[in-house]
Amino acid sequence: MTNSEINPFRIDVPQADLDDLADRLARVRWADELPASELAALPAEGPVQPGWQYGVPVDFVRRLVELWRTEYDWRAWEAKLNAYPQFTTEIDGQNIHFLHVRSPRPDATPLILTHGWPNSVVEYLDLIEPLTNPGADDPAFHLVIPSLPGFGFSGPTHERGWNRHRTARAWAELMRRLGYERYGAHGNDAGAFVSPEVGRIDPEHVIGVHVTQLFSFPSGDPAEFAGMTEQELEYLRFLQAFNDNMTGYAKLQETAPQNLAHALADSPTGQLAWSAQLLAGTPAEHLLTNATIYWLTNTAASAARFYYEDNHVEHPTTPTTTPTGLASFAYDFTPLRRFAERDHANIVSWNEFDKGGHWATQDAPELLVADLRQFFKALNTARG
Numbered sequence: 001m002t003n004s005e006i007n008p009f010r011i012d013v014p015q016a017d018l019d020d021l022a023d024r025l026a027r028v029r030w031a032d033e034l035p036a037s038e039l040a041a042l043p044a045e046g047p048v049q050p051g052w053q054y055g056v057p058v059d060f061v062r063r064l065v066e067l068w069r070t071e072y073d074w075r076a077w078e079a080k081l082n083a084y085p086q087f088t089t090e091i092d093g094q095n096i097h098f099l100h101v102r103s104p105r106p107d108a109t110p111l112i113l114t115h116g117w118p119n120s121v122v123e124y125l126d127l128i129e130p131l132t133n134p135g136a137d138d139p140a141f142h143l144v145i146p147s148l149p150g151f152g153f154s155g156p157t158h159e160r161g162w163n164r165h166r167t168a169r170a171w172a173e174l175m176r177r178l179g180y181e182r183y184g185a186h187g188n189d190a191g192a193f194v195s196p197e198v199g200r201i202d203p204e205h206v207i208g209v210h211v212t213q214l215f216s217f218p219s220g221d222p223a224e225f226a227g228m229t230e231q232e233l234e235y236l237r238f239l240q241a242f243n244d245n246m247t248g249y250a251k252l253q254e255t256a257p258q259n260l261a262h263a264l265a266d267s268p269t270g271q272l273a274w275s276a277q278l279l280a281g282t283p284a285e286h287l288l289t290n291a292t293i294y295w296l297t298n299t300a301a302s303a304a305r306f307y308y309e310d311n312h313v314e315h316p317t318t319p320t321t322t323p324t325g326l327a328s329f330a331y332d333f334t335p336l337r338r339f340a341e342r343d344h345a346n347i348v349s350w351n352e353f354d355k356g357g358h359w360a361t362q363d364a365p366e367l368l369v370a371d372l373r374q375f376f377k378a379l380n381t382a383r384g
Contacts, residue, residue, distance in 0.1 A: 004177060009086040009097060011078050011153065013296055018074060021268055021295060025069040028269045033058050046241025047331075049280070055248075056276045064276065065269055068288050077289045081121070084128065088153075089177065091170040094162065097121075097153035098146035100178065103132040105140035109207070109376050110180040112144045112171055112198070116189020116359075117303055118275035120152040120293050121145050122286065123188065123361050130369045139377045141184075146174065148190065150302030152293045157302045163309040164190075168197035175205070184376050186210040189358065190306065196344065199322030208323040208348075208379045210372055212360055213332065216339035224339070235334050242333045249274070253307035261301035268295045281331075282362040325349035325375040329356030329364055349375045 033039075034054065042053045051057055084099045099121055102108070111131070115123040124145050131141045149167055150157035171194065175183050184207045187195030192211040199209040217239070218224050228236070252260060264271045272291040279287045294300050324344045328334045330353055341347060351371055356364025 003090045006087050006089045006177065009088045009153070010082055011086070013074065013078065017296055021292075022069060024268050025065055028065060028267075030058055030062070031273075046238070046245045048245045052277065056273050056280075060280070061269065061273045061276065064272055064284060064288065067284055068268075068272065068291075072285065072288050072292075074289075074292055077122075077285075077292070080125065084125075086153075089174065091173050091177075092166065093159060094149045094157060094170070095155050096146055096149065096170060096174060097155075098144055098174065099128075101128050101132050101143045101145075103140040103142050108132070108140040108142045109380065110144065110175065110178075110183035111141040111372075111376070112146070112175060112183060112185050112195075114146070114171070114185070114187035114191030114194045115148065115151075116187075116191050117148075117151070117306070118278060118290055118294065119189065119359065120290050121147055122289050122293070123359065126365055127361055127369060130365075131372065134373070139373050139380070141372075141376075142180075144175065144178065144180075144183075146171065148194075148303070148306065150306055151299055152297050154299075155297060155302075156299055157305065161309055161313075162302075162306060163313045164193040164197050165201070165313065165315075166309075167194050167306075168201045171198050172202035172205070175202075181205060182207055184208050184210065184379075186372060188212040188360070193310065196320050196322070196324065199324070200316065200320045203322055206322050207383070208325065208376060209320070210325040210327070210349075210375050212327050212329065212358075212368070214324075214326055214335040214340040214344060216335050216343045218339060232336055232338070235336055239333050239335075246277070249278070250307055253304040254311035255308070257304035257308045258301060261304060264294075264300035265298055271295050271300060274300070278358065281357050282359050286362060319343050319345040321346050323348045323379055325371070326351065327360070327368055327371040328352045329358070329360045329367070330354050331357035332360075349378070 039051045044050060045053050084101050086099050088095055088097050113124045115121055128143060132143060134140050147154040149162045182205055185195040185198040192213040195209050195211055199206040264274060271294055275291050324347045353367050356367060360368045
């Protein structure tokens with residue numbers, strides 16, 4: 001029998017675990033790398049930072065580890081997370097951890113926010129207040145912010161098959177269990193894979209889907225490239241450069257996730273470095289908090305398995321039909337609308353911004369909040 005109870009949850013990491021982390025950080029054996037003169041001579045490669053062509057430099061990791069070991073305060077971040085109501089529930093045999101922050105506004109729209117990798121629910125902390133307690137003229141939201149299955153405080157997965165589709169079914173059940181008859185879905189990174197599937201799986205209840213990426217790529221048919229503008233070709237070149245230079249982690253996790261998991265489970269410095277290239281543009285405390293969560297929960301392996309499971313499932317070939325909105329940021333790759341409309345038949349909002357990157361909650365939160373507000377306000381107005 002499935003246990004459908006929703007239980008209050010509070011983060012309370014044993015001090016022994018923090019002491020063990022500190023001990024390991026004090027005894028790092030640093031990786032070898034090429035001399036700085038050799039790295040400086042390398043040509044730039046698409047979106048890769050100069051000096052990072054081989055991956056995250058040792059000096060960058062050294063500085064972060066020193067900050068982690070001497071200044072970073074996990075207990076302060078634990079308290080920051082615990083300031084919001086948290087819960088766990090079992091769905092489809094898997095523990096699911098989530099924040100549930102209701103707005104005081106009676107007209108608030110329920111909204112489920114799905115984080116990416118190597119992020120966590122921390123990705124959305126700075127959006128909670130402006131979305132739940134906006135000005136009188138702005139729409140308000142009841143927020144549900146779950147940890148993806150196998151990530152962070154949801155704990156490891158213990159069965160195969162936890163891909164975007166199974167996760168989307170779990171999210172639909174979670175929102176039903178919370179009593180939300182109509183709701184919206186938003187996602188970034190891995191969340192931008194999951195959220196459109198929530199709309200596909202639960203169309204009777206999902207008002208709309210808002211994402212920061214639409215992962216729609218050329219199929220290989222030469223006819224798809226006919227009549228492309230120079231701007232579209234530039235987007236395509238950037239997309240190719242991003243794929244060539246920034247997706248090594250995805251390829252490994254899609255094919256052999258357990259290989260790296262052994263190292264990440266044994267070395268917090270390794271966990272930090274594995275997270276660092278994608279999170280390098282976020283504040284250091286944000287990067288360290290996410291690395292700490294993965295380390296303390298020992299979920300590097302199960303988070304990596306999400307990629308494997310998603311790469312070993314047949315995805316639907318028909319387009320989604322739920323009203324869909326995109327907020328695309330300047331230093332993230334921009335999808336081509338012709339491909340996006342092939343995969344999503346009801347795109348009703350498409351905005352491209354001249355600032356912000358892959359983690360817009362950190363570097364362009366005001367733009368993301370405004371786009372979420374206008375998207376759902378328009379949908380609610382249209383519904384009457």
